[in-house]
Amino acid sequence: MRTKMNFWLLAAVLFLGCNTALWGQNAKAYIPVEQLPDLIQCLPPPPAKDSPAFQYDKQRYKWGKQQRKNAERAAIAKRDAVWTDEALMTEFSVPFGMELSARETPAIWNVVVRGYRTVNQMRVAPKAHYQRIRPFVYFKEPTLTGEDDALRGEGSYPSGHTMRATAAALILAQINPEAANAIYARAWEAGESRVIAGAHWQSDVDATRVGAAFGVSILQTSPEFQADLAAAREEFQRLSIGRDYFVSVTDVVPDVILEIRYFGTYNFVGERIDGYKAPTALLTKEAAAALKAVSDDVKAQGYRLKIYDAYRPQCAVDHFVRWAANVSDTRMKTYFYPHLDKSVLFDQEYIMAKSGHTRGSTVDLTLFDMRTEKEVDMGGTFDWFGPESHPDFCGNPESGEYTGDNAKSPAGRSITPEQFANRMILRAAMLRHGFKPLDTEWWHFTLSDEPFTDRYFNFPVE
Secondary structure, three states, X not given: OOOEOOOHHHHHHHHHHHHHHHHHXXXXXXXXXXXXOOHHHHOOOOOOOOOHHHHHHHHHHHHHHHHOOOHHHHHHHHHHOOOOHHHHHHHHHHHHOOOOOOOOOHHHHHHHHHHHHHHHHHHHHHHHHHOOOOHHHHOOOOOOOOOHHHHOOOOOOXXXXXXXXXXXXXXXXXXOHHHHHHHHHHHHHHHHHHHHHOOOOHHHHHHHHHHHHHHHHHHOXXXXXXXXXXXXXXXXXXXXXXXXXXXXXXXHOOOOEEOOHHHOOOOOOOOOOOOEOOOOOEEEHHHHHXXXXXXXXXXXXXXXXXXXXXXXXXXXXXXXXXXXXXXXXXOOHHHHOOOOOHHHOOOOOOOOOEOHHHHOOEEEEEEEEOOOOEEOOOOOOOOOXXXXXXXXXXXXXXXXXXOOOOOOOOOOOOOOHHHHHHHHHHHHHHHHOOEEEEOOEEEEEEEOOOOOOOXXXXXXXX
């Protein structure tokens, strides 16, 4: 499952930061603040300190502190605290179903960022008017996110982060209505992150969601916004066309056997992976056609192909990255990486932020013996993290010669001549029909002439 780790969020900020800063200086709001709803007049004031509503706020603050104990949820809250366009749009890339950036999706980026910046103007007046105390100041405790000094002198009501996220979601859903539920859910989560961080009261977040909806409704009256929205929709449709190039593998290779590991729980994470909505395999048309030739080849030798994974959406790769960052989650260590400390998975490139699978022409597979009605013994399981999975383990894959050299194995493991030969049967068939191998995984092959060399897709497997 190897993919390429490049600390994408940091890289995006560094690479795009300058251009985006210039964009922000030159872009005008779609609507001036004086023509937007006045939230002092159209929203109720913050709850009084002696009110039941404020008692609820205090209960929710305690709830937020409990949520911090969940490492994955705490990490999301920290990401949601980053006040940059790049960070916010990156978080919406997964539910939207496409990587969102000023470089790759300029029309979508323009209307969403300019739109939520326009709406976010509304937060300034009520913050100054109410000067509501922040929960972390009230309780004299630090925020989860280290924002104490930056936020201490600014009013808590309403929440700027929540307003940006909610407005962004409402605009993104107009561009890709099919993803609206996932987009809205992520915006809701971003609002809750502010409670978990200790930066805002629950009532701040709740009122802000309504205020953002008011602002986006007025945004619809801007002809310039509508023109930019139309351009964003056109860009989305154009960039989505790649989905038409994918086919179900079983439609092209009816003899293939599927065991889609990431749809179930028997995988190195131990749970169903994001983006896998069905136990099926998708590939580009070209990769599927080449795989049909491989299938015919091995069938003549008494085998069938068994697929573990094919196209993998970017949200699944992101799931792997989040899992690897949570070093305490080792529930599947015994089965897939018993000799590795989880903290080295990034450094040793077992987990990375980009995957060839996401381009749609890579497949993970093995052989099934039709005579024994069992998987062929390859001397190791799919997704085993270790040198034992390398094609050159105990042999030379170029010549097909078995050497028995197991020096790379940290546990002194070995594979037999027969197991090495079985790996070579699969490898030779794949190479004969246009696939290229990976030097770290015997099961991993990519079409040499893949149609998408730099496109990473994010539509679900279904």
